[in-house]
Amino acid sequence: MLIQILGTGCPKCQKLMANVEEAVKRTGVEAEIEKVTQVADIAKFGVAFTPALVIDGEVKASGRIPSAEEIAAWLSEA
Numbered sequence: 001m002l003i004q005i006l007g008t009g010c011p012k013c014q015k016l017m018a019n020v021e022e023a024v025k026r027t028g029v030e031a032e033i034e035k036v037t038q039v040a041d042i043a044k045f046g047v048a049f050t051p052a053l054v055i056d057g058e059v060k061a062s063g064r065i066p067s068a069e070e071i072a073a074w075l076s077e078a
Helices: 011-027 040-044 068-077
Strands: 001-007 032-036 052-055 058-062
Touching: 001 011, 011 032, 011 068, 052 068, 058 068
Parallel strands: 001 032
Antiparallel strands: 001 052, 052 058
């Protein structure tokens, strides 16, 4: 599973990273977490607002910070 965090490294992006790490820990899924920081790369996802969360190529959230619980639910569905 590939989890991508789209953002420039702002505090909100860092909080999203922490929530993703917590969700991965809770669910025990095998996942690679990748930060996407280049604006051109972020634009390829069609995301207008950061931070954004992409799981296996699907944008799950944009412009907000989903909770670790919400992310864990998405990981369990994947």
